[in-house]
Amino acid sequence: METLTTPPADRRFAVSLFSRLRTAKGQSNPFPVYAELRSRGAVAPAPWGGYLVTGFDVCDQVVRSREWLEPDARWREQQGDGTRWTAPSSREMSRTLPALNPPEHTWVRRSAGMFDRGSLDAMRGITERFTTRLLDNLAERLHDGEADFNALVAEELPVAVIGHWLGLPTADHPRLRELTHDQVFTQELLPSASQLALSDAATAELRTYFTGLVRERRARPGDDPVSRWISVWDGMESDRDKADEAVYFLSLFVLLAALETTTTLLSTTTLLLLEHSRQWDRLTIQPDLVPAAVEETLRYDPPTHVISRVASRDCELGGVEIRKDEMVHLLIGAAHRDPAKHEDPELFNMHRKPGHLAFSGGIHYCLGAPLARLEATTLLNQLVTRFPRLTLVRRPTWAPRVAFRRLLNLDVTLA
Template sequence: MHTIGSWLQLPPADYPYLRALAHDQVFTQELLPSTSQLALSDSATGQLQAYFRELVQERRRAPGNDPVSGWLRTWDALAADREAADEAVYLLALLVFLAAPETTSTMLSTMVWLLLEHPRQFGWLRAHPDHVPDAVEEVLRYDSPNHIISRVAPEDTMLAGVPIEKDRMVHLMIGAANHDPRHHLDPGVFDIRRKAAHLSFSSGIHYCLGAPLARLEATTLLTALLGRLPGLQVSAPPVWAPRVGFRRITELRVVPS
């Protein structure tokens, strides 16, 4: 929240409010959300829409040296329609915000949990910190923060030999792909040295815009953790939110040594 909030130059006092809305909003992207989860998500989406529309208007009134003001300047230089610019920039700011904190915070807690669960690998990493980026990739492969990418078929099509009718929704299961034994030897084994490619940031034209930032956050956290809390241990099993699409540890209790 802090990373994305400071990049977009949002007031830090708003972070707790925005974080709570981001948590509630994800249910629209769940596989089988309940009615009450969807209601929660609708309400969060409405509040986030209002927040980011207001943000764009604020940056219009007082442009600064921040990405939202920069996107407005770029758009204005390309086309005269200010309303269209405001709408496009609002959607971009909202998308960037929604895509960032839930996925990244989940990855950070899963990473800590997985490495503490594998103390030999955690210890090896301490002696070989240059392999921290490999560990981050293996965390992303082994337990991706986001397990579902959904698409609607624009026309009748065949996907890997399966006929898909026009307008049908297809869910791509990232976790299953990352554990496909045809691509990964012993996929159920967590091995920070395997250097395997994964689909956790998707692929193709919609490849995650924030992948370098997420990787930077994870390598920064892990490097600091190895240096400052080398004896860290899990003191109780983690608590998981009962979700499929966006995996999330809600509680991970640790002790320093």
């Protein structure tokens, strides 16, 4: 296939847009930038090579096709030393479930065996109890004036739920949450050297923590997922060290997946509803709309704005020729507001027919999606019932990220 040369003007245009995305204004509201990029077509050149995809149908096509692969360990090694893809944290992530391709992906996903209807029902009660406890704490703080909903509730609920499920000591939760915030930088779109260093250090500490956990559960197995994974992998792998390594990577993946994006979903849902007061008021008298509010949040401002894939062969995508092993970045945050997919896409509308890629699609559809939805609907049901007069005090600030959205605060009060 003939290689197409990207016009310098297109490359400069993309560079200017990403410079704006990196500003505080761009991080708080990246959608005008996405709209400008989408105006250039569904597929556009990325400043650093590869392509950016902003059209919903094209993104949907890629995530559902087995001909588009994850940037796995093999692909990362090919990028050469000194690149972000060969950083220690990136190498480690290349062995977790989201970065695997078949057949390895198939084996690991089947071994996980989590969050079916039965296990989710078992977690429903504990999720409700944790939510009630956290909102009791919020009520105490609001009695004195204002409170940071993000710190008191959104950051706490996911680690409490997944920590309980994995059987992790409560005392470990704060440190695990901090490590997750740092670790995610290696999964960012364009991490800086300092961000990668934070990610490398966090990944090393998480490896020590979870390999120790696996050793402990092997010595003293219990009725918990880690012990069950050890049993499953012992039946799949005769080498005990390799089996333990597989369980370590599963445990690491579950923690990282459960904390960062779910926290953002909880805080963003609350923020958007408080900003759209009529829809908040509607929920307080019509709580059966809570699931719809969560789905619209996932469309309007998903926790993850970028999904990356590489081509398994030379192909054409959205009228653009892509070479084998070239990367495309699916800008999910932009695709969700594609007017070809949704009417009035800039409008936050709980009555909209659901349609989003927040949990990816195809064989890589998020294993934790049912749990994230459970936590979000449980929290929102209690929140609108207990705090119908909840009001936003000020606009929040956002972490310096593009791919993984994260609010740093969400200050609220009672009107």
